[in-house]
Amino acid sequence: MTESLHTLHASVTDPTNNLTLGSSSDRSACYRCHPGATTKCLRGAMGKQSNIQCQSCHGDMNAVGAHGRQGWLEEPNCQACHQNALRYTEAVTNATTGTLRASLDSRFATNANTPSAGISMYRFSTGHGNMQCSACHGSTHAIYPSSHTEDNLQSIAVQGYAGTVAECTACHDSVPQTTTGGPHGMHSVGSTWVSAHKSAARNNLTSCQSCHGTDYRGSVLSKTPTSRSLNGKTFAAGHQIGCYDCHNGPSGD
Ligand code: HEC
Ligand code: HEC
Ligand code: HEC
Ligand code: HEC
Ligand code: HEC
Ligand code: HEC
Ligand code: HEC
Incomplete structure (x- = not known):
């Protein structure tokens, strides 16, 4: 069904454009059949980006309808974009074949053979x-924070703000x-980590780079999701915590 449907309609002209x-x-193109006009089935953290479209993850109509592809099972995954401390905007390396980018690390990966x-x-x-x-991210096309209020209610209820469920005390x-x-x-x-991070840094400083950046000045992976007071300073939500925020770099001097 998915093969016939997407392949046949690939050559149909959309009268609106x-x-x-x-x-x-x-x-x-996909919203012509998939719930779009009001439901906006693509509405999460990625869907809000104008440079990420259905085709960025799934490939185009011909890729979805490719003969031999196992529909409903061979789907995109998170690690095709979230790898090596990067966030690519294309999961596919070729939109007409739908070939996914191979993953270089598994920190943010889905489970193999699942x-x-x-x-x-x-x-x-x-x-x-x-x-x-x-449980922490919401469903595939409505990853927190979503552009629809209803999708964000659970994260707001458990931690007080919309977004990935990140508060340990949630x-x-x-x-x-x-x-x-x-x-x-x-x-x-x-504050307990502010006291405890020194020995962790002394024992394995390079491990901090994967989230705090190779220059230790913070990255998208060290954002504080909400405003916090740490060590007498206030950090705004979204601030990328780095090792120069409280002292002069990773050695802690
Ligand atoms: C002409 C109508 C139509 C259009 C246009 C359309 N789809 Fe579909 N799509 C369907 C139908 C119907 C199904 C359910 C097929 C089934 O039951 O196997 C489906 C199922 C799917 C599936 C799940 C099954 C699978 O193959 O994994 C994906 C993924 C999908 N579509 C992606 C897309 C993308 C991406 C686009 C735009 C590039 C798109 N579709 C455009 C009608 C359409
Ligand atoms: C950021 C990447 C991404 C974008 C953009 C995206 N999808 Fe998906 N889609 C996925 C992933 C990942 C899955 C597999 C989910 C899973 O493992 O259950 C999926 C699965 C699907 C399925 C199978 C049913 C389901 O919900 O699991 C359909 C249908 C589908 N996508 C249609 C679309 C359409 C239509 C668009 C654009 C309106 C779109 N997708 C945009 C990543 C994306
Ligand atoms: C097409 C590439 C792509 C795929 C596939 C993808 N993402 Fe993303 N993701 C991005 C980009 C780019 C951003 C940064 C968006 C921005 O600038 O706000 C992002 C942001 C995020 C964020 C941060 C949201 C925030 O506001 O801080 C989370 C969480 C996330 N993605 C989870 C996922 C999950 C879970 C999956 C798999 C189901 C996934 N992503 C698949 C590209 C992707
Ligand atoms: C207990 C909650 C929790 C669970 C369960 C969870 N995550 Fe996350 N996830 C997080 C938090 C918190 C972050 C933000 C991490 C950061 O910024 O360093 C995140 C970030 C992400 C990101 C975005 C990385 C970026 O670039 O911002 C992806 C992709 C992701 N997770 C995928 C997954 C996948 C796949 C699974 C299941 C195998 C999963 N997560 C399970 C809490 C969770
Ligand atoms: C969405 C819920 C959720 C969030 C958010 C969460 N955890 Fe957990 N955590 C769990 C669950 C469930 C377990 C497994 C408990 C068990 O097996 O008894 C667990 C287990 C653990 C363990 C293993 C030892 C133990 O206490 O059982 C550690 C360590 C841990 N979490 C640390 C953290 C830290 C640090 C954070 C915040 C950065 C965090 N967790 C955020 C749900 C969560
Ligand atoms: C998996 C990603 C990750 C790694 C690895 C990591 N950090 Fe962080 N770090 C974060 C994030 C995300 C925050 C912001 C947390 C928040 O405020 O919710 C943070 C915040 C901090 C803070 C400020 C305290 C706070 O609660 O915000 C210090 C200090 C810190 N990190 C030190 C370190 C040190 C030292 C290492 C290496 C031993 C390290 N981090 C490794 C992601 C990481
Ligand atoms: C929220 C503030 C804060 C941030 C962010 C922070 N630190 Fe610190 N750090 C401190 C405080 C406070 C001390 C203790 C200073 C003292 O004892 O005089 C300290 C001490 C240290 C020490 C011990 C120095 C010594 O005297 O031996 C190291 C190592 C260190 N930090 C590494 C890091 C690294 C690596 C990062 C980034 C990943 C980081 N810190 C980010 C607050 C912070």
């Missing part, structure tokens, strides 16, 4: 605390003491 559905490079050999699906994968990925009674045991290898958060 005179492009064939197969040559269109944006979501308007739910079956050779398949790796977000919907079935689990991460920190053996919870579904979607689930734990108190912030657990750990250097790498949090989600995706995260350390503790807050």
Whole structure:
């Protein structure tokens, strides 16, 4: 069904822009059949980006309809873009074949061979605390924070603001003491970590680079998701925490 449907309609002309559905490079083509006009089925953190379209992840109509592709199972994944401390805007390396970028690291990856050999699906994968990925991120096309208010209600209810469920105390009674045991290898958060980070830094400074950046000045992976007061300073939500914020660089001097 998916093969016939997408292949046949690839050559159909959309009367609103005179492009064939197969040559269109944006979501308007897919929204002709998939819930679009009001539902906006693509509405999460990625969907809000004008440079990320359905085709950026799935490839175009011909790629979805490719003969031999296993529909409903061979889908895109997170690590095709979120790898090596980067965020690519294209999961496919070729939109007409739908070939996914190979992943260089598994920090933000879906589980291999899930739910079956050779398949790796977000919907079935689990991460920190053996919870579904979607417990902290929401569903595939509405990854927190979403442009629709309703999608954000759960994250607001458990931690007070919309976005990835990131507050340790949304689930734990108190912030657990750990250097790498949090989600995706995260350390503790807050004043207890300010006291504890020194020995972690002395023991394995280069491990801090994967999130705080190779220059230790912060990256998108060291953003504080909400305003925090740490060590007598206030950091605004979205501030990329670096090692120069409180002292002169990673040696702590
Ligand atoms: C002409 C109508 C139509 C258009 C246009 C369309 N789709 Fe679909 N799509 C469908 C239908 C119907 C199904 C369900 C097929 C089935 O039941 O197997 C589907 C299923 C899918 C699936 C799930 C099944 C699979 O193959 O994995 C994906 C992914 C998908 N479409 C992606 C897209 C993308 C991306 C676009 C735009 C480039 C698009 N579709 C445009 C009608 C359409
Ligand atoms: C096409 C590439 C691509 C794919 C595939 C992708 N992402 Fe993203 N993602 C991005 C980009 C680019 C950004 C940065 C968006 C921005 O600038 O706000 C992002 C941002 C995010 C954020 C941060 C949101 C915020 O506001 O801080 C989260 C969380 C996220 N993605 C989770 C996921 C998950 C989970 C998956 C898999 C289901 C996934 N991403 C798949 C490209 C992708
Ligand atoms: C940021 C990447 C990304 C974008 C953009 C994206 N998808 Fe998906 N899509 C996925 C992933 C990942 C899956 C597999 C989810 C899973 O593992 O369960 C998926 C699965 C699907 C499915 C199968 C059913 C389901 O919900 O799991 C359909 C249909 C689909 N996408 C259609 C679309 C359409 C239509 C658009 C544009 C309006 C779109 N997608 C945009 C990443 C994306
Ligand atoms: C307990 C909550 C939790 C679970 C479960 C979880 N994550 Fe995350 N995820 C987070 C947090 C918190 C961040 C932000 C990390 C950071 O900024 O360093 C994040 C960030 C991400 C990002 C975005 C990285 C970026 O560039 O901003 C992706 C992709 C991602 N997770 C994928 C997954 C996948 C795939 C799974 C399941 C295998 C999963 N997550 C399970 C909490 C979780
Ligand atoms: C969405 C809920 C959720 C969030 C948010 C969360 N955790 Fe957890 N965490 C769990 C669950 C569930 C377990 C597994 C508990 C078990 O197996 O008994 C767990 C287990 C742990 C463990 C293993 C030891 C233990 O206490 O059981 C550590 C360490 C940990 N989490 C640290 C963190 C840190 C640090 C953060 C914040 C950066 C965090 N977690 C955020 C749900 C969460
Ligand atoms: C998995 C990604 C990741 C790694 C690895 C990592 N950090 Fe962080 N770090 C973060 C994030 C995200 C924040 C912002 C947390 C927040 O405020 O919620 C942060 C914040 C901090 C803070 C400020 C305290 C706070 O609660 O905001 C210090 C200090 C810190 N990191 C030190 C380190 C040191 C030292 C290392 C290496 C031993 C390290 N980090 C490794 C992601 C990481
Ligand atoms: C929120 C503020 C804050 C941030 C951000 C921060 N530190 Fe610190 N750091 C401190 C404080 C406070 C001390 C203790 C200073 C003292 O004892 O005089 C310290 C001390 C240290 C020390 C010990 C220095 C010594 O005297 O031996 C090291 C190493 C260190 N930090 C590394 C890092 C690294 C690496 C980062 C970035 C990943 C980082 N710090 C980010 C507040 C911070």
